[in-house]
Amino acid sequence: MSFARRVAHPPLSRNTNGNTNNNGTAGGSRAPSRPTSRSNLQLAFINAGVNTSGQAGGGSNSESSSIDDAFNRAIAPASPSKERTRMLGIRSDGVGGTHFKQKGDEESNIQVVVRVRGMAPGEAPPLQPILSTSGPHCSSINVAMETQQSASSVNVAANSVQSSLVGDGGNVRERSYPFDHVFGPEADQGMVYQSVVGPVLNEVMNGYNCTVFAYGQTGTGKTHTMEGDLTSQLGTYSPEAGIIPRTLYRLFHTLELSKDEYSVHATFVELYNEELRDLLSDEAPQPLGGGKDSSGLRMYEDKGKGVNIQGLEDIPMRDAEHGLRLLRKGSQKRHIAATRCNESSSRSHCVFTLTIHIKETTSKGEDVLRTGKLNLVDLAGSENIGRSGAENKRAREAGMINQSLLTLGRVINALVEKSSHIPYRESKLTRLLQESLGGRTKTCIIATVSSERSNMEETLSTLDYALRAKSIRNRPEVNQRMTRAALIKEYVHEIERLKGDLLASREKKWNISIA
Numbered sequence: 001m002s003f004a005r006r007v008a009h010p011p012l013s014r015n016t017n018g019n020t021n022n023n024g025t026a027g028g029s030r031a032p033s034r035p036t037s038r039s040n041l042q043l044a045f046i047n048a049g050v051n052t053s054g055q056a057g058g059g060s061n062s063e064s065s066s067i068d069d070a071f072n073r074a075i076a077p078a079s080p081s082k083e084r085t086r087m088l089g090i091r092s093d094g095v096g097g098t099h100f101k102q103k104g105d106e107e108s109n110i111q112v113v114v115r116v117r118g119m120a121p122g123e124a125p126p127l128q129p130i131l132s133t134s135g136p137h138c139s140s141i142n143v144a145m146e147t148q149q150s151a152s153s154v155n156v157a158a159n160s161v162q163s164s165l166v167g168d169g170g171n172v173r174e175r176s177y178p179f180d181h182v183f184g185p186e187a188d189q190g191m192v193y194q195s196v197v198g199p200v201l202n203e204v205m206n207g208y209n210c211t212v213f214a215y216g217q218t219g220t221g222k223t224h225t226m227e228g229d230l231t232s233q234l235g236t237y238s239p240e241a242g243i244i245p246r247t248l249y250r251l252f253h254t255l256e257l258s259k260d261e262y263s264v265h266a267t268f269v270e271l272y273n274e275e276l277r278d279l280l281s282d283e284a285p286q287p288l289g290g291g292k293d294s295s296g297l298r299m300y301e302d303k304g305k306g307v308n309i310q311g312l313e314d315i316p317m318r319d320a321e322h323g324l325r326l327l328r329k330g331s332q333k334r335h336i337a338a339t340r341c342n343e344s345s346s347r348s349h350c351v352f353t354l355t356i357h358i359k360e361t362t363s364k365g366e367d368v369l370r371t372g373k374l375n376l377v378d379l380a381g382s383e384n385i386g387r388s389g390a391e392n393k394r395a396r397e398a399g400m401i402n403q404s405l406l407t408l409g410r411v412i413n414a415l416v417e418k419s420s421h422i423p424y425r426e427s428k429l430t431r432l433l434q435e436s437l438g439g440r441t442k443t444c445i446i447a448t449v450s451s452e453r454s455n456m457e458e459t460l461s462t463l464d465y466a467l468r469a470k471s472i473r474n475r476p477e478v479n480q481r482m483t484r485a486a487l488i489k490e491y492v493h494e495i496e497r498l499k500g501d502l503l504a505s506r507e508k509k510w511n512i513s514i515a
């Protein structure tokens with residue numbers, strides 16, 4: 001999955017040992033103009049003397065200094081404030097989306113972990129719990145449920161969940177669910193972050209695209225796991241903060257400690273009733289047609305580079321605190337409603353994406369950019385409409401949610417069965433997750449389950465779903481480092497594409513007005 005819709009240049013930051021000024025301008029004395037109707041990139045090219053008809057060196061400077069300047073500008077300046085530009089600059093889809101295999105990039109199963117919902121402060125324990133823990137760190141959890149005619153039980157250990165169904169005749173049907181890790185209800189937010197995202201973040205900084213997504217029944221703690229408490233306390237995240245805020249703080253902490261120059265951008269998009277919405281945009285959605293959603297966003301397949309969203313704001317981040325503010329702002333705009341199962345139930349799927357560029361110098365002294373991307377996905381919950389009490393609008397939402405999750409299930413099945421056709425195109429959700437399921441991304445699924453007896457059916461269904469997903473094989477590939485020459489070529493190509501788009505839309509308007 002990639003959300004190519006770039007936008008501003010990544011702000012280049014440097015640690016205190018570096019020479020970069022506070023603007024983030026790398027070694028250059030000219031700060032770039034803030035974009036108005038033109039993109040940062042065009043301005044960078046014009047300022048650097050690169051004409052946008054495709055020739056570098058169109059100004060009075062020598063060609064090499066123009067290119068140097070363009071390169072520095074492209075990775076350097078960025079006001080931390082929101083900047084909306086056309087899809088230019090270093091794209092979010094991993095520097096043009098070119099990947100390559102490096103040693104150790106073997107095909108591998110996606111990781112699947114299970115989290116059993118814990119109790120919120122002041123919340124009464126489940127009336128009829130089917131789970132009980134055997135140790136403080138959830139190395140083993142036993143689940144037992146008596147039914148009228150039969151007994152069934154589920155055992156949850158550190159890395160497996162077992163269920164046994166005792167039939168009327170006393171026959172025991174056992175099913176074992178091996179997972180990469182199981183978090184019992186006592187597992188706190190820090191434990192989940194450490195085990196799941198700690199290693200993933202290193203991969204991202206090494207230039208891979210990674211995805212972590214939460215899947216499960218409504219009310220089982222997906223948003224709690226991914227976002228949790230989004231307030232900041234004493235300059236850091238709250239103890240109840242989930243994966244995304246913790247990732248922001250850990251990421252910036254690590255980057256600041258390194259000697260490298262870097263930039264971090266974020267996008268935040270929701271998929272509500274099969275319509276995309278930019279959660280970081282201040283613009284009101286408008287009906288546009290032409291395959292675009294009311295927000296003006298358009299999902300398209302960039303050949304060999306994955307699925308991109310055109311029109312998405314890609315915001316340069318100053319620091320973790322700034323990132324947390326963006327996250328809060330986007331999160332507040334998300335479609336949420338009270339249902340019988342969850343008083344703040346997310347009615348949309350949403351994806352928060354961090355794109356990280358790190359500048360490195362090769363042994364030949366050439367500057368290149370290493371790019372990694374982390375998609376953090378909070379899916380809407382699967383919902384039994386009868387039990388959630390959803391009616392009218394809520395029921396339609398739930399229908400759409402269930403429909404897209406069903407398609408996700410079909411994609412998972414097709415991948416596991418190695419079908420020749422994978423129905424990614426049947427829903428926007430599966431298109432969004434295309435690179436993460438069976439693609440070049442390193443992926444981890446967090447399946448959330450409830451320990452309530454009344455949710456047994458959904459719990460077992462989630463476990464089945466997650467177990468199937470565990471057999472999916474991805475082929476992770478590192479994003480290609482980009483040299484300045486390649487970067488310039490990419491920009492020129494992008495400008496040509498945008499010119500074509502502009503011409504086509506002018507011609508369309510002209511044809512409409514004379515018709």
Ligand SMILES: Nc1ncnc2c1ncn2[C@@H]1O[C@H](COP(=O)(O)OP(=O)(O)OP(=O)(O)O)[C@@H](O)[C@H]1O
Nearest residue numbers: 118119120218219220221222223224342345346381
């Ligand atoms: N591990 C946990 N510990 C404490 N409270 C939790 C935990 N998991 C979830 N909760 C609480 O349960 C409630 C529902 O959780 P949440 O909204 O995260 O569920 P969800 O799976 O995202 O649901 P939906 O699909 O309806 O959006 C929230 O009040 C949340 O704080």
